[in-house]
Amino acid sequence: MSEFTVPDVRPDPERGARVAADDRAHVLHSWSAQAKISPLPIAGASGSWFWDYEGTRYLDFSSQLVNVNIGHQHPRYVAAIQEAAARQCTIAPSFADESRSEAARMIVERAPEGMAKVFFTNGGAEATENAMRMARLHTGRHKVLSTYRSYHGATAGSIQATGEPRRWGSEPGGAGFVHFWGPYPFRSPFHSTSVEEECERALQHLRDVVMVENPASIAAIVLETVVGTNGVLIPPDGYLAGVREICDEHGILWIADEVMCGFGRCGEWFAVDRWGQAPDLVCFAKGVNSGYVPLGGVVVSAQVAATFDERPYPGGLTYSGHPLACASAVASMRIFEDEGILEHVRKMADTVVGPRLAEIQEKHPSVGEARGLGMFWALDLVRDTRTHEALVPFNASGEAAKPMSELVAACTSRGMWPMTHYNRIHVVPPCTTSADELHKGLDILDAALDVADAHVTA
Template sequence: MTEFASPDVRPDTDKGAQVARDDRAHVFHSWSAQAQIAPLPIAGASGSYFWDFEGKRYLDFSSQLVNVNIGYQHPKLVAAIQEAAARQCTIAPSFADESRSEAARMIAERAPGDLDKVFFTNGGAEATENAMRMARIHTGRHKILTTYRSYHGATSGSILATGEPRRWGSEPGAPGFVHFWGPYPFRSAFHSTSPEQECERALQHLRDTIMVEGPQTIAAIMLETVVGTNGILVPPDGYLAGVRELCDEHGILWIADEVMAGFGRCGEWFAVDHWGLAPDLICFAKGVNSGYVPLGGVVMSARVAATFDDRPYPGGLTYSGHPLACASAVASMRIFEEEGILEHVRKMADTVIGPRLEEIRAKHPSVGEVRGLGVFWALDLVKDTTTNEALVSYNASGEAAKPMAELMAACKAEGLWPMTHFNRLHVVPPCTTTAEELAEGLDVLDRALDVADAHVTA
């Protein structure tokens, strides 16, 4: 794989202070109480690292928002964007554009089944928003079923489809969104005692939900193929196949939200490839070009696309299929193939991340479970090893969330930037992270977890 430039980490405290002052004065940050945050000014990044204006370097185990799959400042990807900018910076989506056409073709060639048409968006939320609109028009139905442990974006429809607490502030909203419990063997809502039983009971719960909601009213079931922010929940074998069967039985579309799980994160182009299945629509963003330029989209099956052969699709975006974004996606996919990044991800999962996390789990009583695929892992932390009570309560904040805050601080103190959500510590580095870098970061996690162990009560 490409060697990234060695970090040029030089302190510039005056500039860092100016960045912080301007941010505080003028930037309104998402998901935040503005007076209670102090965003870290970032001076630069390369490969799997970024650094601040004080000269402190961090190994990124969060990939920012689990999107910098190809690593920071990949020289080939930067060059491709520069070349595209010199050729053509922008053109409206009503025209045929070289980069847009090539990106769509390459994405379709890598998508499963007959998913062969691509509608481009600027990001993941717009992708799920448009996928739901397509499903409703295609079926003539209005309900969308999603799980409680999910995040699908923050636009008006996608936030209502979201199951986790970030939805609450946008309610009440448009009708037609129904939530149900997906499989989670470690914290089973169905009192299961095995993955097989969890699969069977979760599918029966979904079948019952479809029954009482009325299958004739349901346009789509939208699932994160592997649940991301809400737990890195890898579905038990047979679950997604069962969802496919239920959808086919009732004329419901299956939307796979792969905004986070796709494009290498799980070691495949699309996470559904792990189970050999084809949804009706796939939503993508993040890893398609690692956020170098905003891009997302929906890949749709032939029968969904045919709905709009002679009927205009009632949706569009000024920057749909932006040439620079599409050029970066083309370059990224080529780099993934030329450098064997998918193979690298699978090798790192099998030989480094998986084995080392199991060692960590065996050593630390606070680690109740380890789960994941590719470079998409989570440690489910507990404070009671007998009951598996979560280290911090659901949606904890303030003093109640202190154990996780202490754990994050311990990681950052040693130069590791972690990702946490509720009681979970996620391990989601760039797909290009080397075995040596992974070992470095996992060693830091190992030491930092002593902080979480101190909160274990039984």
């Protein structure tokens, strides 16, 4: 793989202060009460590191929003984007563009069996939005089923498909969205006693929901192949095959949301490849080009694509298939192959991340479960080791969330930037992170977890 050069960091606090002042005065941040946040001004980044204007470096164990899969400022990747910008920056979606055509072909070639075309968007939320629209038009039905432990984006439809509390502020929303429980063996909603039982009961629950919602009214079931922000929940063997069977039985389309778990995050081009299943529609974004340029899309099966052979698809975006974004996706996929990044992810998971997190779970009573695959892991933190009571309550904020805030501070003060959500801390570094860097970050996490252990009551 390419060697990333991390330059000597020269502090520039005056510039940082200007950045912070302009941000405070003029930027409206997402998911935040503006008066209660103080965003850290960032001066630069390289590889698995970024740094602030004070000169403090952080090991990026969040990949920002779990999207910088190729690492920050990959030198060959930056050069490819510069070359693409010099060649052609933009052209309208109504034209055939070389970068767009090539990106679509390469994505389809790496996608699950049966895929034929790509509808490009600017990000993951728009991908989910358009996938659901396609499913409704293809089937002539209106209902969309998705899990409670999910996040699918913040556009009008994708936020209604979202199951977690970020949906609440956008309600009431459009009709036809129904939520159900997916498998989660560690906190089983079905009182299961084994992974196999969890899979069986979760599929029966889904069958029951389909039955009472009227199968003939259901256009699609939307699933994150591996649930991301809401826990890195890996589907039990047989679950996705069971979902495929339910969909086929009732003429329902399966939409796989791979915005977070696709393009190397799980050690495959698409996470569904691990289970040998083929959805009808696949949503992607994030890792397709590591967020260097905004890009997302829907990989569309031949059957669904044929729906729009003779009738127009009633959707579009000014920047759909933006040439510069598509050129960056082409470059990213080539770099992934030339530098063996998928193989690196699998190796690091098997030899470093998996074994070290198992040791950390054994050592720290606050770690109820460590789970994951590839560069996609989470620690499920508990207050009570017997009952699995979460370290902080569901959707906690303020004083109730203090144990997690303390844990984050313990990580960042040691030079590692984590991702957390509710009672979980995620281990999701760039897919290019070296073994030495992984050990360094995991050493910091190991030390920081003493803060969480102090809150364990039993």
